[in-house]
Amino acid sequence: MHAMLAAVEFQLPDTRLSNEEVVRFAINWTPQKILDKTGIAERRIAAKGELSSDLAFHAAEKLFTNSVCVREEIDFILFCTQSPDYLLPTTACLLQNRLKLRTGIGALDFNLGCSGYIYGLGLAQGLIETGQATRVLLLTGETYSKFLSESDFGVRSIFGDAGSATLLKSVDSPEQLMGPYVYGTDGRGAENLILKRHSLRAAEDFSTSEEAVSSDDPATLYMNGPEIFSFAIEAVPKAVNELLQRAQLQRDDVDLYVFHQANEYILNRLQTKLAIPKERFVIAMRDYGNTVSATIPIALHAALAQGQLRPGMRVMLVGFGVGYSWGACLLRYQPD
Template sequence: MVVIKGIEYYLPKQIELNDREDKLTAKIGIRQRHIANKDEYASDMGVAAANMLFEKNDINRTDVDYLIYCTQSLEYYLPTTACILQDKLGLSTSIGALDINLGCSGYVYGLSLAKALIETGQAQNVLFITADTYSKFINNQDRSVKLLFGDGATATLLSADSNKYGLQSFVFGTDGSGMNNLIVPAGGLRNPISESNKREETDSFGNVRSNTNLYMNGPEIFNFSLKEVPKSINNLMEKEGTTIEEYDYFIFHQANQFMLEHLRKKLRIEREKFSIQVDDCGNTVSSSIPIALKRELINGKIRKGDRIMMVGFGVGYSWAASSIVWHE
């Protein structure tokens, strides 16, 4: 089996508060978000998280033989940021290193890649880093996304272990027809940044943005999540031959409290078995599941032998579900 040997996370020091008197703040359950400094980028946060992982868990960086980096906040078209991270972290030049461009489902996808690499003998110890700075895409006058997203990074080490514990089954889903419902329309080669793309417009709700900013169609994302997440969970349980009652804890992508509570109630999951960790950091995209997992471990909500379900869903559309039997 493949187990998680350690998780650490990094949140930028700069904090933005949501207005407590705002009805939307109460609805989404996000009191504050951590925002990267102007000269602080996703890979910088990834380095900080990885160094914390090595230092706090007595992990030797020379043991790492593969690096996976998940981000949608690329600093360069090329080179691959994972190559830059290899150098900044002082890792061996004999390791494999690659980027995956995924958002809310990225952590589960990355775990599946790490599991495959280790179980096929291609690697022994995989360092998996997630990091995003969505704040750099967001127009400050666009409340539809500004109040939701925070910046952050995580580092996870995965290794082989000769027992029954560890990562279990995975199921995946993709529907690119929903691409325009969560997107930064301009900035790539197909639609480069231009004066016309930088022109700001105001929508019917008073939100201001340009094509170089993040756009989210909230109602469509909500409907997609309520439709596909339960299906994905049912597919996972069918694959594992389990029922919802056999899982000890649930960690979903931390989109916002409103969406999480709707999913929890729809799936009839007990509140005490369900993680909600958005109050002080918001939606940290691919880092949201590992941040919640680390916090619930610290809180004592997860113990050795517990079967945990993890579900990521969002931008793409992309979604994935998996389970892990905790080993520590």
């Protein structure tokens, strides 16, 4: 048995935050300049009381409503989030009950950001191909907006909220449809994208250096944009080349590249540096922003809707960001 990505859905909050609203917090910026620099025209913002589990729930319900999967057949829930409902209990357990899934299933949260979707695919594939599950519901959900300072233009202009749901299932296929994978971790970069709020270290500095974290408010997200950019430009091409080497493929053997949608400036630099043709490179963030672990499934859904992703294509997925953490994998798109 092999694992297969069978279907993807996503959910956005109703509230829109346009560039016209964002520029209220920035000097010498215009809505068009934000669009030109980031590739983002608007982002969705979760309402008060609307949490990551709500977005993941509605994304999953779309799969059930569209008859892509049957509730009784789900064996495992994996929920990727850095904004869970509670410190405990596990939000995946709450989603099992809310989705009315049977109790004889596994459910767990894993805390990972922009590389989380890749890690989730790897976990789901492992569950399926070791016989522990036949159908896994991989959910993501983030509400970073609840952690952002309204006056911090750098993060406010980029991040949006969203949830996604991906069905992975076992299939009797003669070929491997998912993999190989490449993972990477460098905890030295942790302080460059950090939220101290509610942490057990909230009363202390994350590092011994007072200058390392310049945010004075532990309740808001701190991001060192230039350092994140430098990390991505160095780590992502290495991961792509390592994955191609492991798969014994050339760059042109991959039909479509779907990277984490950090912002258009980073994506354009990576696409140029890797010499990937534009028609094989997905950019789908204009109306969503950077939705963290949901960007890759949203981009997959958009590529499918636009005809850019077609059955039989070999696709490379690459996630990178907070941690630092990165991951890349190949899959053969064979929808249900």
